[in-house]
Amino acid sequence: SYELTQPPSVSVSPGQTARITCSGDALPNKYAYWYQQKSGQAPVLVIYEDSKRPSGIPERFSGSSSGTMATLTISGAQVEDEAEYYCYSTDSSGNQRVFGTGTKVTVL
Amino acid sequence: EVQLVESGGGLVKPGGSLRLSCSASGFTFSNYNMNWVRQAPGKGLEWVSSISSSSSYIYYADSLKGRFTTSRDNAKNSLYLQMNSLRAEDTAVYYCARGPDDSNNYYPCYWGQGTLVTVSS
Numbered sequence: 001s002y003e004l005t006q007p008p009s010v011s012v013s014p015g016q017t018a019r020i021t022c023s024g025d026a027l028p029n030k031y032a033y034w035y036q037q038k039s040g041q042a043p044v045l046v047i048y049e050d051s052k053r054p055s056g057i058p059e060r061f062s063g064s065s066s067g068t069m070a071t072l073t074i075s076g077a078q079v080e081d082e083a084e085y086y087c088y089s090t091d092s093s094g095n096q097r098v099f100g101t102g103t104k105v106t107v108l
Numbered sequence: 109e110v111q112l113v114e115s116g117g118g119l120v121k122p123g124g125s126l127r128l129s130c131s132a133s134g135f136t137f138s139n140y141n142m143n144w145v146r147q148a149p150g151k152g153l154e155w156v157s158s159i160s161s162s163s164s165y166i167y168y169a170d171s172l173k174g175r176f177t178t179s180r181d182n183a184k185n186s187l188y189l190q191m192n193s194l195r196a197e198d199t200a201v202y203y204c205a206r207g208p209d210d211s212n213n214y215y216p217c218y219w220g221q222g223t224l225v226t227v228s229s
Binding site (some may be wrong): 001033035037042043044045048054084086088095096097098099100101102 | 143215219222
């Protein structure tokens with residue numbers, strides 16, 4: 001089955017830049033999406049179609065994709081950005097959707 | 109305001125069945141693709157199923173092996189997940205999630221708060 005691989009954790013100091021990667025074989029041809037999930041809450045979409053930001057999402061969140069890797073960047077991370085982040089995409093057939101393994105971002 | 113409210117969760121014995129519902133409001137339900145996503149306690153998100161706006165296309169995670177069935181009733185603004193032959197590993201919070209304005213896409217944009225399903229004897 002198709003898998004998207006993320007690092008388990010990323011730590012960053014407030015005001016610094018956090019980068020979270022997502023690796024998958026189909027990413028050269030499929031969009032990546034990113035979700036933020038804070039403890040006890042439902043996920044929130046923060047990036048769609050590799051690099052687009054939904055309304056209401058701070059500009060410090062950005063996304064990019066190159067080859068088999070997509071990246072979520074938090075520029076000038078804030079304490080409130082502490083959360084679990086998941087990438088999401090589809091396999092090459094487009095029929096199987098999949099979430100990445102998740103990355104815990106700590107800002108301290 | 110988009111609202112998605114899941115219901116139907118609870119405690120069920122292994123091998124049993126359960127039907128989850130998701131009631132939608134704040135948008136024209138019949139225009140949007142919908143999804144089910146689950147999250148086991150302390151674990152990551154797992155995509156379960158997606159259904160197109162008219163129910164013409166329904167997709168399931170391969171791991172479910174035909175045990176789950178997704179349906180919708182556009183007249184009732186409701187999404188359903190019928191779960192059969194439940195196992196302990198199906199224990200999770202089940203989220204209902206709406207797709208984007210683009211009817212060709214399914215990625216979850218708005219999420220409900222989830223309903224907890226516990227499979228235990």
